[in-house]
Amino acid sequence: MADGSRMAAWEHWGAELKYRRELAGLTQNELGRRVFVSGGYIxxxxxxxxxxxxxxxxxxxxxxxxDGFFERAWRKLIDDKRYPDYFAAVAELERLATKICEFAPMIVPGLLQTPAYAHGIMLAGNPFAADEYIEEKVRARLxxxxxxxxxxRPVYWAILxxxxLRVPVGGPAAMAEQLKRIATLARERKMLVQVLPYAAGAYPVMGKMLALMEFEDAPPTAYTEGVYSGNLLDDPAVVKRxxxxxxxxxxxxLSPEASLALIESAAEDYRRCETTT
Structure with a gap:
């Protein structure tokens, strides 16, 4: 679905919500209380x-x-066939964001992954899946x-x-290519990247990935992910934390300059490892 058509469809979704809400004799605040969001969100x-x-x-x-109207319309608009339900709304929001800040504790964020790296991740999580399934998931990620x-493009800031840098997903060649891509994007000033070193020790949201998104006409959101689950957070107090x-x-x-040097050094280490095997 084209972006214009998708937006028009969401406008219809919203207009239908307003019509059904008023038909039920509820204010935005009253409906919000019953579905556990604010009236402003409604x-x-x-x-x-x-x-x-x-x-x-x-x-x-x-x-x-x-009778399930809003759920069915949501599923059609989000196009959840490419993504699991818990992530489909996040993929939609990424396209609307003016700024995205991500923290990755273990693997390269999806927005930065190369085909070989994404293939390694998908294969590790689906070792018995058919090649067609793996390739479909890789295409959706890319x-x-x-x-x-x-x-x-949104302002993009990634902290890794x-x-x-050290977990060799897909082998030395895939890692060298992946880290080179991140360094290239940073040097072309299409993103800012920093590295949280081992020496930093404990850190907030230990072991959890975190994505923050800002929008032109809507409040910011935060997203965290667990095992086959995700949480899209929009409560202002939680997003602030x-x-x-x-x-x-x-x-x-590390500073962006020191981080870039470490990333390029790690890429070179993988290239040397590739040539000696």
Whole structure:
């Protein structure tokens, strides 16, 4: 679905929500309380400023007794066939964000992954899957990275724990290529990258990935991920704490210049390893 058509469809989703809400005799605040979001968020859903999460769409159906209409429409618009339900809304929000800040504790963030690295990740998580399935998942991941190539790309800031540089996903050649890509994007000033070194010790949200997204016409969000699960957070107090955690990680990280030198040094180590095997 083209971006224009998708936006028009979300506007229809919001208009239908407003119509069904008013038909039920509920204010935005009253509906918000019943589905556990603020009345302001209901207003943003109705104006197509913010996309709801799947669980919110399901609760709206329950409260308004709309027989699954909003859930079905959500699934169609989010196009969850390419992504698991817990990540589909995040992929949608990435395309709308004006700024994305990510912290990666173990693997390269999806927006930065090369084909070989993404293949290594997918194969590790699906060792018995058919090649077609692996390639489909790799394509979906690489499609997300297109936002960094566009003229309207978001400001992108990535902090990588040093473990990301040292875990050899896909082998030495794949790692050398992956780290070179990150260094190239940084040198072309398409992103800012920092490395949190082992020497920094303990850090906030220990072992958890964290993504912060900002938007032109909507409040910021935070996203964290676990094993086959994810949490898209939009409560202002929780997002504020996530932003503070990210700031603490950033303060403990190497400078962008020192980080880039470490990344390029690690890439060179993998290239030497490749030539000696």
């Amino acid at each position: 207003g943003q859903f109705e104006q197509a400023i913010r996309r709801p999460q799947l669980d919110v769409a399901i609760r709206i159906d329950e409260v308004l007794q709309t 499609e997300r990275a297109h936002i960094l190539k566009e003229a309207t 724990h040093e473990s990301v 996530a932003q503070e955690a990210y700031d603490l990680i950033r303060a403990a990280s």
